Amino acid sequence: MKAGWRAIAVAALTAMAPAQAASAFETGFADPLYLKPANHWLEKTRSANSRIVRLNVVWRSVVGGSPPAHPGNPGDPAYNFANLDASVKAAKSHGLQVLLTTYSAPDWAEGKGRPGGVPAGTWKPEPGAFGSFAHALAARYSGHFEGLPRVKDFEAWNEPNLSAYLNPQYEGKQQKSADHYRALLNAFYRGVHGVHTSNNVLNGGLAPYGDPPGGSRTRPLTFMRRLLCLNNNLRPARCHSKARLDIFADHPINTSGGPNRSAVNPNDAATPDFKHVTRTLRAAERYHLLEPGGRRPLWATEIWWDSNPPDHVEGVPVKTQAHWLEEALHILWKQGASVVINLQIRDSKFDPNNAVDSTSTGVFFQSGKPKPSYTAWRFPFVVTSRSAHAAKVWGRSPGTGRLKVQAKRHGGWHTVTSLRAHRGRIFRSRVHVPRGRALRARVGKATSLAAH
Numbered sequence: 225m226k227a228g229w230r231a232i233a234v235a236a237l238t239a240m241a242p243a244q245a246a247s248a249f250e251t252g253f254a255d256p257l258y259l260k261p262a263n264h265w266l267e268k269t270r271s272a273n274s275r276i277v278r279l280n281v282v283w284r285s286v287v288g289g290s291p292p293a294h295p296g297n298p299g300d301p302a303y304n305f306a307n308l309d310a311s312v313k314a315a316k317s318h319g320l321q322v323l324l325t326t327y328s329a330p331d332w333a334e335g336k337g338r339p340g341g342v343p344a345g346t347w348k349p350e351p352g353a354f355g356s357f358a359h360a361l362a363a364r365y366s367g368h369f370e371g372l373p374r375v376k377d378f379e380a381w382n383e384p385n386l387s388a389y390l391n392p393q394y395e396g397k398q399q400k401s402a403d404h405y406r407a408l409l410n411a412f413y414r415g416v417h418g419v420h421t422s423n424n425v426l427n428g429g430l431a432p433y434g435d436p437p438g439g440s441r442t443r444p445l446t447f448m449r450r451l452l453c454l455n456n457n458l459r460p461a462r463c464h465s466k467a468r469l470d471i472f473a474d475h476p477i478n479t480s481g482g483p484n485r486s487a488v489n490p491n492d493a494a495t496p497d498f499k500h501v502t503r504t505l506r507a508a509e510r511y512h513l514l515e516p517g518g519r520r521p522l523w524a525t526e527i528w529w530d531s532n533p534p535d536h537v538e539g540v541p542v543k544t545q546a547h548w549l550e551e552a553l554h555i556l557w558k559q560g561a562s563v564v565i566n567l568q569i570r571d572s573k574f575d576p577n578n579a580v581d582s583t584s585t586g587v588f589f590q591s592g593k594p595k596p597s598y599t600a601w602r603f604p605f606v607v608t609s610r611s612a613h614a615a616k617v618w619g620r621s622p623g624t625g626r627l628k629v630q631a632k633r634h635g636g637w638h639t640v641t642s643l644r645a646h647r648g649r650i651f652r653s654r655v656h657v658p659r660g661r662a663l664r665a666r667v668g669k670a671t672s673l674a675a676h
Contacts, residue, residue: 249557249620249650251601252276252323253569254526255586259311265569266318272587273602273622273648277315278323278525278565280382281308283357284330284345291332295356296415298364305364309372312365316373323525323565325379326361326412327389327428329354338391346391348404351411354380358415366419376420379473379525380412381405381428385447387440389428397437402450406467409451413468427451429473429525430501433492443491444474445500452508460511467508468515474501475526476556482544483552495552498524502560521562527552528567528585531595537579546596546673549587550604554618557650566601596673605665605672616654619665619672621645627667631657632674637664 251274257265258277269277292302315322328345335348358378367374384390384405393401405428413425434443449456453463478485478494487494493501502522508514529548532539540548549566556564568586575582587598605619621627627645630637640655645667657663662674 248562250274250276250321250563250648251553251620252278252321252563252565253567254278254280254325254565255568255570256280257568257570258315259307263314266315266320268588269320269569270318271602272569272598273620275319275648276321276323276563276565278325278379279308279311279315281324281326281361282328282345283326283333283354284328287330287357289331291330291353292360295353296359296363298360298369300360303360309364312375313373316375321377322365322375323377323379323426324361324365324375325382325428325525326358327382342391343388346387346389348391349408351407354408355411355415358412359418360415362416362419362423376422377424377426377471378412378416379426379428380409380469383431383475384408384428385434385442385444386431393440393442394438399437399442399446399450401442402447403464405447406451406463406465410465410468424470425468426471426473426523426525427467427469429475429523430493431475432477432494432497433479433487434489443489444493445491445504448501448504452504453513454504454508454511458504458507460513463513466513466515469520470516471520472501472505472522473525474498474522476501476524477527478529478552482548483555495527495555496559498522498556498559498561522560523563523565524556524561525563525565526567527556527564528583530582530584531571531597532584534571534574534590535579535582535584537576539584542595542597546600547675549597550600550606550673553601553604553620554606554608557618599671599673603665603667603670603672605663605675607663607675610659612659613656614654615657615663616652617663617665617675618650618652620650621647621665621667622670623647623668625667627651627665629653629655630664630666631655632662632664 292300294300329349333350333353338347365375416423430444434441455461476495476498483495486496529545530539531542531545570586570588571590572583587601603622608618609616624647626642628639628642631640645651664674665672
């Protein structure tokens with residue numbers, strides 16, 4: 225979440241190859257707009273060729289100041305799920321997949337003695353209480369409770385490597401949050417899977433940057449290794465328990481530049497460093513350090529760049545934001561991500577006096593007007609490599625039908641190849657085209673941005 229961690233911190237040219245089939249790749253948005261009833265942004269989500277909405281479930285806001293009498297019961301009167309019920313029903317009625325991200329403990333489920341200045345809801349949350357709440361949450365959206373729809377995907381906490389969400393991160397220079405978080409994650413897993421064994425539990429997506437030992441943020445790869453019981457050489461390390469999860473989540477956000485700029489510290493993980501997250505996960509699987517066994521997907525559950533306008537303090541030009549987003553989709557897909565979620569579909573109202581906490585990361589302006597990034601997100605099209613006389617292209621189609629790759633020549637666009645495309649599916653091709661020609665893709669009435 226942006227505020228949480230940033231506040232701490234061609235005619236006659238012929239095709240060379242047809243499109244190649246690819247594994248499933250989905251996109252979505254995380255946005256508080258989805259928690260407002262009957263809003264048109266759900267249909268806008270579908271129009272953006274996305275089918276996942278990430279909804280926040282603030283545990284301490286759902287339950288009052290006292291523990292429920294029956295905490296695993298979704299109908300316990302201490303719980304107030306009314307707003308979330310409406311949001312889940314609305315999303316599902318639009319054919320969207322819901323991911324529920326749960327975090328922030330109520331006071332009675334925190335450890336004793338929360339120090340002053342430590343955010344409420346973050347101090348040593350009690351794993352057993354979190355597991356009971358997870359059971360209630362999964363039971364409520366099991367498809368068998370008061371006519372509410374089924375939800376299958378549940379994320380345990382948010383950015384647990386940051387003190388904005390989980391404390392303490394360190395005691396002195398001794399890392400503590402990863403071990404405590406493993407207990408939270410495993411309790412959450414038991415609660416969710418106690419309702420449906422086919423449910424999916426994601427770990428809380430890891431923020432991309434951290435501090436030296438003893439700081440308020442743990443570097444994501446440091447946290448990940450400890451969570452998954454690996455040493456610095458990706459060999460098994462001693463642990464009291466194995467982590468339980470079905471999907472690994474990460475936030476490969478990049479605030480120091482474009483999607484090709486790696487983090488400076490080797491234990492941080494920005495967009496092009498997602499491959500290190502994949503490598504670490506595969507090592508844990510190879511040594512059977514995770515439950516259940518087997519290979520699991522990786523989701524990038526948050527990425528973003530602010531755009532200018534409206535953010536004239538920290539934003540990048542709107543066309544740059546657009547191209548960076550479509551390049552990031554390709555980079556993350558290539559590194560193993562099967563889902564990528566952008567923070568916000570629409571900009572929040574920009575406050576120039578508080579640019580850090582203003583969110584201008586949507587693909588629509590606050591007015592509702594689409595940005596260039598709407599086209600880039602809906603129809604990403606990237607030139608992945610070029611030689612003097614050929615280019616390789618990658619994209620994700622917003623429609624099913626004949627897709628044309630076109631090159632610009634003498635002021636007009638000319639088709640250099642066509643291929644069969646399917647909505648939401650990846651396409652790849654190699655085309656003969658001289659270096660320097662702009663390229664684009666078309667399917668039906670939809671046209672991508674031009675790629676250079």
